[in-house]
Amino acid sequence: MALKYSVSLRPNPTDESAPKKAYGALQETDHYDIDRLCEHIVKHGSIWTEDIVQGVTLKLVACMSELLKEGNTIELGNFGNFHLTCTSKGADSVDKFDPHANIKRIWPVWTRGNAFKNFNNGTNQFKFEKVDTRKEVALAKKRK
Secondary structure, three states: EEEEEEEEEEEOOOOOOOOOOEEEEOOOOOOOOOHHHHHHHHHHHOOOHHHHHHHHHHHHHHHHHHHOOOOOEEEHHHEEEEEEEEEHHHHOOOOOOOHHEEEEEEEEEEOHHHHHHHHHHHHHHHEEEEEOHHHHHHHHHHOO
C-alpha cells in the first residue's frame, strides 16, 4: 500500500517576500481506533480474543500514564521508550523557581525503538500516491 501525500505552496516564514515553495505532507489513509487495532492484532495469529487484547491494551495505557506521572521512563523493547518532558518559564533565581508557577506544560515523549529506526533509511522503501490536500477536498465537498 502506498503512502498518500499532497503538495501545497507555502510561504517562507522567515522571509515573506521570498517566492512560495511546494511542500509535501502525508495524508491519513485510514484511522484505527482501539477496537479496530485489537481486531487487527487478533488477525495476526493471536491466541487471545479481541476482548482480551483490548483489555490488556487499555490496562497498558492506564499503567503507562500512572508510571509516567510518577516520573518513570517506560521501555517497551523494539517499540521504544516513553518519558515526560516539560517547558518552563524562567525565574529570577533557582530559589524563586516554583514548579507550579514556572512549569507551563508537561507531555509524554516517545523515542522510537529498533522496529521504527529504518523509517530514516530514505524514501526508497516507500511507495507514494499523490492525493488532494485536505483544503482541496473540503472545497470540492462544498461545491457538491
